[in-house]
Amino acid sequence: MVQESMFDVIIVGGGPGGMSAAMVLGRALRTVLLIDEGEPRHAVTKASHGYLTRDGIEPDTFRTIAQQELQQYPTIQRLGDTVRAVGWEKSYFSIVTASGARWWSRRVIIATGMKETLPSIKGLKDVYGISVFPCPYCDGFERKGKSLALFVSGEKLLSFTKLLYNWSRDVIVFTNGYSEVPVAAQKECEERGIRIVTSPVKALLSHRGVLTTVVTHNGEHIARNAGFIDHPPAYVPLYIPGITHNKRHGLEGDHHGETKVKGLYVIGDAKNAFTGLIGAAAEGYEAGVEINHSLVEEDWDRRN
Numbered sequence: 508m509v510q511e512s513m514f515d516v517i518i519v520g521g522g523p524g525g526m527s528a529a530m531v532l533g534r535a536l537r538t539v540l541l542i543d544e545g546e547p548r549h550a551v552t553k554a555s556h557g558y559l560t561r562d563g564i565e566p567d568t569f570r571t572i573a574q575q576e577l578q579q580y581p582t583i584q585r586l587g588d589t590v591r592a593v594g595w596e597k598s599y600f601s602i603v604t605a606s607g608a609r610w611w612s613r614r615v616i617i618a619t620g621m622k623e624t625l626p627s628i629k630g631l632k633d634v635y636g637i638s639v640f641p642c643p644y645c646d647g648f649e650r651k652g653k654s655l656a657l658f659v660s661g662e663k664l665l666s667f668t669k670l671l672y673n674w675s676r677d678v679i680v681f682t683n684g685y686s687e688v689p690v691a692a693q694k695e696c697e698e699r700g701i702r703i704v705t706s707p708v709k710a711l712l713s714h715r716g717v718l719t720t721v722v723t724h725n726g727e728h729i730a731r732n733a734g735f736i737d738h739p740p741a742y743v744p745l746y747i748p749g750i751t752h753n754k755r756h757g758l759e760g761d762h763h764g765e766t767k768v769k770g771l772y773v774i775g776d777a778k779n780a781f782t783g784l785i786g787a788a789a790e791g792y793e794a795g796v797e798i799n800h801s802l803v804e805e806d807w808d809r810r811n
């Protein structure tokens with residue numbers, strides 16, 4: 508049960524970004540309320556890679572370890588709830604949750620991550636996060652040299668193909684019905700033995716989440732054993748009045764994450780669309796330090 512209603516900092520979202528901010532603030536003796544509904548976007552994966560000392564960890568285990576570490580700090584309280592509204596007047600923020608509770612704080616960090624909408628390809632849900640992934644830096648190493656399907660179209664077609672070619676020379680690009688592939692891109696791919704299939708994808712066949720075949724509308728069955736997909740459309744699942752979105756569809760914030768509303772910060776995927784676990788944690792740490800400095804100054808002036 509949450510003990511107070513006024514906090515130094517309320518953090519919305521308990522992924523690596525939010526939990527890292529909570530730790531640095533809690534250790535700085537700030538009272539922190541971390542509100543998390545517990546539905547991270549990468550929950551579909553079995554293993555997260557690239558976080559030094561935690562490479563290959565299961566997302567659930569990562570969360571459990573982080574939560575256990577945060578529990579050591581009496582300054583940090585955790586609430587399982589969904590934030591519905593963030594408001595502010597003068598120097599205080601108010602937060603309203605789905606359960607109808609209202610909390611106040613001097614600073615707020617939005618660390619909600621993003622929610623994504625998968626394209627409606629039959630069978631994609633069965634393989635997404637198990638053998639088809641959005642990020643080669645996260646999951647490319649384990650698929651090196653495999654027969655890869657790459658689902659991409661439009662202006663990212665060539666750059667994503669080049670990137671994936673770094674991990675495997677056996678790549679087939681599926682544009683899922685998008686036929687306007689620039690001639691130069693076609694030529695560059697052809698020269699490297701990369702086929703571009705423009706027929707719409709009818710279905711992905713798999714066995715226990717492992718992709719086996721891409722079936723196209725023109726009747727082809729193309730064997731592939733893993734794949735990558737251009738980032739599915741994603742959005743920040745919380746409306747904050749007056750805060751604009753950046754080019755990545757995240758919320759606009761400066762390099763420390765502060766938005767144009769003083770004291771309101773945004774970090775991690777909610778700002779950058781795809782920060783990675785270690786990037787989100789780093790942003791949480793940085794915003795936490797920045798916020799504590801601003802509170803130290805405020806408290807110093809008050810006591811004078």
Ligand SMILES: Cc1cc2nc3c(=O)[nH]c(=O)nc-3n(C[C@H](O)[C@H](O)[C@H](O)COP(=O)(O)OP(=O)(O)OC[C@H]3O[C@@H](n4cnc5c(N)ncnc54)[C@H](O)[C@@H]3O)c2cc1C
Nearest residue numbers: 520522523524544546549555556590620645775776783784
């Ligand atoms: C399929 C897939 C595989 C990935 N693999 C890797 C990998 O191997 N390595 C890697 O570094 N990165 C990987 N990522 C990316 C990584 O998961 C994110 O970049 C990272 O989790 C972002 O951290 P975050 O703290 O910003 O947000 P998240 O981890 O998404 O956490 C946000 C939290 O906020 C909660 N929340 C949202 N809205 C509200 C609300 N209104 N009220 C309360 N709580 C709310 C969510 O439920 C969630 O628990 C992968 C992503 C995907 C989709």
